[in-house]
Amino acid sequence: MGYRFDFGAVFDRAPELFWGSLGTLGLAFAGMLLALVIGILGVAARTSKTRWVRAPVIAFVEVVRNTPFLVQIFFIYFALPLMGIRLNPTVTAIIALGINGGAYAIEIIRGGVESISKGQIEAGFALGLHKADVFRLVVLKPALRAIYPSLTSQFVMLTLTTSVCTSIAAYELTSAAQRIESDTFRSFEVYFTVTAIYLVISSLMMGIFALISRSYFNYPTR
Amino acid sequence: MGPIGENELFFILQGLKWTVLLAVIGFIGGGVFGILIALARTSKHQFARLASSGYIALFQGTPLLMQLFVVYYGVALLGIDVNAWVAVAIAFTLHASAFLGEIWRGSIEAVPKGQTEAANALGLHYVSRMKDVVLPQALKISMPATIGFLVQLIKGTSLAAIVGFIELTRAGQIISNQTYRPLLVFGIVGIIYFMICWPLSHVGSGLEKRMAKAAR
Numbered sequence A: 001m002g003y004r005f006d007f008g009a010v011f012d013r014a015p016e017l018f019w020g021s022l023g024t025l026g027l028a029f030a031g032m033l034l035a036l037v038i039g040i041l042g043v044a045a046r047t048s049k050t051r052w053v054r055a056p057v058i059a060f061v062e063v064v065r066n067t068p069f070l071v072q073i074f075f076i077y078f079a080l081p082l083m084g085i086r087l088n089p090t091v092t093a094i095i096a097l098g099i100n101g102g103a104y105a106i107e108i109i110r111g112g113v114e115s116i117s118k119g120q121i122e123a124g125f126a127l128g129l130h131k132a133d134v135f136r137l138v139v140l141k142p143a144l145r146a147i148y149p150s151l152t153s154q155f156v157m158l159t160l161t162t163s164v165c166t167s168i169a170a171y172e173l174t175s176a177a178q179r180i181e182s183d184t185f186r187s188f189e190v191y192f193t194v195t196a197i198y199l200v201i202s203s204l205m206m207g208i209f210a211l212i213s214r215s216y217f218n219y220p221t222r
Numbered sequence B: 001m002g003p004i005g006e007n008e009l010f011f012i013l014q015g016l017k018w019t020v021l022l023a024v025i026g027f028i029g030g031g032v033f034g035i036l037i038a039l040a041r042t043s044k045h046q047f048a049r050l051a052s053s054g055y056i057a058l059f060q061g062t063p064l065l066m067q068l069f070v071v072y073y074g075v076a077l078l079g080i081d082v083n084a085w086v087a088v089a090i091a092f093t094l095h096a097s098a099f100l101g102e103i104w105r106g107s108i109e110a111v112p113k114g115q116t117e118a119a120n121a122l123g124l125h126y127v128s129r130m131k132d133v134v135l136p137q138a139l140k141i142s143m144p145a146t147i148g149f150l151v152q153l154i155k156g157t158s159l160a161a162i163v164g165f166i167e168l169t170r171a172g173q174i175i176s177n178q179t180y181r182p183l184l185v186f187g188i189v190g191i192i193y194f195m196i197c198w199p200l201s202h203v204g205s206g207l208e209k210r211m212a213k214a215a216r
Helices: A014-046 A051-065 A069-082 A089-114 A118-126 A131-168 A173-184 A187-216 B006-041 B046-060 B064-077 B084-110 B113-121 B126-161 B168-179 B182-215
Strands: none
Touching (some): A014 A089, A014 A131, A051 A089, A069 A089, A089 A131, A118 A131, A131 B064, A173 B064, B006 B046, B006 B126, B006 B168, B006 B182, B064 B126, B126 B182
């Protein structure tokens, strides 16, 4: 054994860990937004009557869900410059996260939309509700409630996935950890501390998501 | 730019071998520990429940990449002289056991309570009750989610590349650096992962649909 832990060397770099954490949160939220947009557009296309609109979306979902994020981010990182698009690593990472999360979001949102039965919508109209109210109260809110648990746990997973973005040198917590490690050689201490920070971030996110759910979706269904 | 010839493809397939091996080890090791975690999670003893739920929360709440780093350097600190291979295999086993434990906890709880009560009424012990009555049914219920996690695990082994382990993705990276053909190489690597994961995903969702129909 004989190894002396030295967490001091890590705590000296606390500001870097702080900014790295903000980078992680920034990547996560931007990625989530993009994933939501892709998810909603994807579901609209996925439920289209035209086969040629549906098929590419189905293929997109299958390919993204059955290949590793690391391979996806490398592919995007090298493909964009070939298409004449030069972006910094952070933006590239957000695009990769959005595409990855978007594929999962399409599947989750589709499940929610399909969970609304036609009879329920007809019942809404029969009660004399406006079209907008039917959409808001009979379609949107129950659908959101149905997808909320899977969508938010997918978001927590996306936040943890941001750590892989260190591979293209995006600015986030893991890349900060790797810089500190190469300066201090305190590998275990650095990664142990950073793992704890990730645990705090994901626990906070889960707590906030649960609070939102309790205040917004807290109504009886039967 | 260099050509992608037989040698390059062979190197990538060598990487594939390690990817498959890592996934198999993680799945089997994770399966063995996962059963224990699931049993602890559903046991009468409060301490076992608390400890196992903490274990699950820890592994589900932190990135797999960090788990790899911590175990990789942690094992070295213990003074055990192991190669990268063993450290990475341990990390995947721990990771998989937490996720499989949580999946199987759900399946054990999904087995109707009457089954446990009937087993108790027949005078069966805990071991026999679990082994002969509850777990066989739970296993069937858990199949779609278990296969789904296997796909996640196979994709997850790609992160061993960042720790410096030469599996499929790292092999692709090396060839990409040699030949300056990143798109072709990562395209090939992606297709290989897809060819492994896609059939598995389909088996999983097929089982899920069949079970949903049977439940109706």
